[in-house]
Amino acid sequence: MNRLLGGAPGSVLVKLIFLSLLVGAFMAFLDITPFGLVEGIYNWLRSLLGLSMDTVVEIGRWIAYGAIIVVPLWLIARIFGRH
Secondary structure, eight states: OHHHHTSOHHHHHHHHHHHHHHHHHHHHHTTOOHHHHHHHHHHHHHHHHHSOHHHHHHHHHHHHHHHHHHHHHHHHHHHHTOO
8 A cells, every 4th residue: 555655644645635735725825716727728628629730730749849858757757766
């Protein structure tokens, strides 16, 4: 269970509660609700589908370029980040 959670269940629960408190306070400060966030993502996806195909291809290219850098760094961090 420790390996799955990344630590003892009690300490992971405390960390998640603390992180949830920080994120909730930040969202409240910015007047963002979870529903508003999901609605914003939905509207963004709808507008993305309304763009021309060239723009979508360009965004896909940006994602691919970024993934070429990010994914190997993430993989290295996961491999060598173990204690």
